[in-house]
Amino acid sequence: MSELLKVPTMAEFMAQGKQPEVLFWVGCAGSFDDRAKKITKAFVKLLNKANVEFAVLGTEESCTGDPAKRAGNEFLFQMQAVTNIEVLNAYEVKKIVTACPHCFNTIKNEYPELGGTYDVMHHTQFLKTLLDEGRLTIEGGQFKGKRITFHDPCYLGRANNVYEAPRELIQKLEAELVEMKNCRRNGLCCGAGGAQMFKDAEKGDKEVNVERTEQALELKPEIIAAGCPFCNTMMTDGVKAKEKESDVEVMDIAELIANAQDL
């Protein structure tokens, strides 16, 4: 499989004196987390399939600084931001797509003031565009008629008002999209945001991811769809905590579309 993946870097494009159509910002989770790497690969397969000329920064990419900023370390955030912006601007990057809503939010909203202004898209928005332009087709395949619920990532939904692109993609799979009692702007957090991913939760009577997973399980879905690597981890852990991993799968929307076509 892996030899089929075409993943050129910005450096390679530059060496040929070319500019890619879009930069794929992989993000730390997408680069290092075993579960998230599968999402990265699924998305790359779709980009390859749609003949999108994209590039990654590879070893020149670094954390956007999102978890540092939200933890209160503005210094570290801005150091990361300024360094990344220098790299992006040196490559004259105009358009960025990422499968991580945290990277998406940070680059789109918080980088411009620091000198980095780009057209930033979440991968579900980008896939939706490819679909609309006829460059990508979506088939239901194995997901036809399956019961799928979508968990809104806070940093995609409430933070940036993107609610419909992921849902439209799920519907293209001819799946049965069911909504949790808290969805769209009322979506309940998975518990990972604000740097919580990297620490234990404060004392309480429940974990946030379990609460959210329970909301999803109420619908008896076959798949919980996610659009964020961190939500994916939290929901997967939640499903395990409820011992439902044999009935319910947690999958990124890119994975759903890629798997539907047996990519």
Added chain:
Amino acid sequence: MQYLPNILFAVILIAGLGFFIKNVKKLARNIKLGRDVDVSDNKSQRWKNMAMIALGQSKMVRRPISGILHVVVYIGFIIINIEVLEILIDGLLGTHRIFSSIGSLYGILIGAFEILAVLVFVSVILFWVRRNIIKLKRFWKSEMTSWPKNDANYILYFEMVLMTLFLVMNATDVHFQSLNSGNTISQFIAPWFSGLSDGTLHFIERGAWWIHIVGILVFLNYLYYSKHLHILLAFPNTYYGKLKPKGQLDNLEAVTKEVKMMMDPNIDPFAAPEEATEGEGEVPAKFGASDVQDLSWVQLLNSYTCTECGRCTSECPANQTGKKLSPRKIMMDTRDRLEEVGKNIDANNGTFKEDGKQLLDDYITKEELWACTSCNACVEACPVSIDPLSIILDMRRYLVMEQSAAPVELNNMMTNIENNGAPWPYNQMDRLNWKNE
């Protein structure tokens, strides 16, 4: 002697308004203790937000039951106040129902006021039932004991009494009842007073009239001491509310300057600090916020605007799962500390005397601050554009940048980012390894 009521009325009115103005000035002074922040941009969008969110109650009705009840009370409050204008003129000039000379329109207006008064009365009763009988969870959280709980009920009692007085005043007005125009509701109340002499009725009518207007003035002055300032501050607060995407947290300018200097190869790192540029480019006393003076004036305005409805807290994932964090408490604590600072200033001839306390730890604990997932549910839920998350973030900034007091795991995460550009201990050179796995 015949002018005595007019004079008495004028004195009460001046005293009531004077005391209110005094408190408004104090309120403005306290809000201005906050850092300055530029909110002069996008005026048209700001006016639109105020029109939609405050005037149009667009976010209130997202919860239909409390929303619609609130709209009734809100409309009643605004419209019935037209009647207060008549009361003021009558009181000052010694006239009686001066607007009745406008003819049949007067009957229509008063009739509408009476219907609204009943609707407000019923809504307020339902609010009271939700709070005290049904005991909706958000009204019984740990921060809603003692004063905040009583305060909420006092306001409801106030409104019940004011509406009752308005209807009794109309019901016992013999002349008004005899005209049989505009007494839509009060005609059914009038029989309760049948059998009383005209003199007694007049006495009751005058009594209701006086208590009604004095009650309104007392209520006006109660606002400053209560959670109820939102009826005024919701308007400026929605105007100054955040316009950027909710996920966009502000970049600290002071940090930007330092970072740019560190990154600039042309700057001599061993150069003596410039002394001439004092005033501009000055590094602020501290990064982030440990007390109310470190917050912006918009954040302080937020705290006075909060009416403790608890929609934020009921949507907060941390609070829902039993953590100590409650966004409503963040706002209440900020206001309480600001009031404390204000009183300190009053007691010390206009300057703040160090009192050994601050917002951090004495009001808001680290445990609360670290429980936030920055999910923006509280910001989305607030019907009047309050942003509790911005205060939480500013206080985290103080903890991390001034005190290095982040939880150990977060320090590890930040060390990783510093050393290898990822929150986990992986080598940056391995970033593309996934391609070949």
